[in-house]
Amino acid sequence: MDVELHPDLEPLKFLLGTWEGAGVGGYPTIESFNFGQEISFTHVGKPFLVYASRTWKIEEDGTLGRPLGMETGYWRPRPDHQVEVTLAHPTGIVEIYVGNVAFNRVELHTDVVARTESAKEVTGGHRLYGLIGEDLGWAYDMAAMGHQLQSHLSAQLKKVS
Numbered sequence: 001m002d003v004e005l006h007p008d009l010e011p012l013k014f015l016l017g018t019w020e021g022a023g024v025g026g027y028p029t030i031e032s033f034n035f036g037q038e039i040s041f042t043h044v045g046k047p048f049l050v051y052a053s054r055t056w057k058i059e060e061d062g063t064l065g066r067p068l069g070m071e072t073g074y075w076r077p078r079p080d081h082q083v084e085v086t087l088a089h090p091t092g093i094v095e096i097y098v099g100n101v102a103f104n105r106v107e108l109h110t111d112v113v114a115r116t117e118s119a120k121e122v123t124g125g126h127r128l129y130g131l132i133g134e135d136l137g138w139a140y141d142m143a144a145m146g147h148q149l150q151s152h153l154s155a156q157l158k159k160v161s
């Protein structure tokens, strides 16, 4: 069933759809790696986007390997171009981001990072999402394992539907 877009979602409309592509990751404590990613942003007629991301290792021969990180959440536009995002991770981490959206670009920083007892020590994050031509580019910096905020992931994705 086709559901009408809630008018509050207008500034975030550019994110809607399924996106696929590849990115690179690293951190001072780990070896750098290449990954494939699929992101989807959908809506149900209410004033939030439903978000899901899955990733896979890209092996040296270019084939997709084991699953890496995945995350799900909700993107909630607020007045004055502000945005709130809730994200849940299977690694025992939950992030709440706040930020803003302008000109097909969203910038977010963590307000809260909550962790289960067994989760790795992640204390903060910063994310950018934006259109690069028709592609969706995104980058994630994190503060974790005693290190200051710095790059963990970045990727460029094409809209597939």
Ligand code: HEM
Binding pocket: 025, 027, 029, 030, 033, 035, 053, 055, 056, 068, 069, 070, 071, 089, 093, 095, 120, 121, 122, 142, 144, 145, 152, 153
């Ligand atoms: C969604 C895409 C992501 C991918 C592809 C990814 C990939 C990886 C990989 C390959 C490693 C190396 C260890 C391993 O193989 O598990 C790693 C480590 C790590 N990642 Fe991610 N990650 C993602 C998202 C995240 C997010 C959202 C967070 C934080 C909320 C995070 C926090 C960490 C931490 C703390 C480590 C461990 C560093 C260490 O042990 O020193 N990752 N990640």
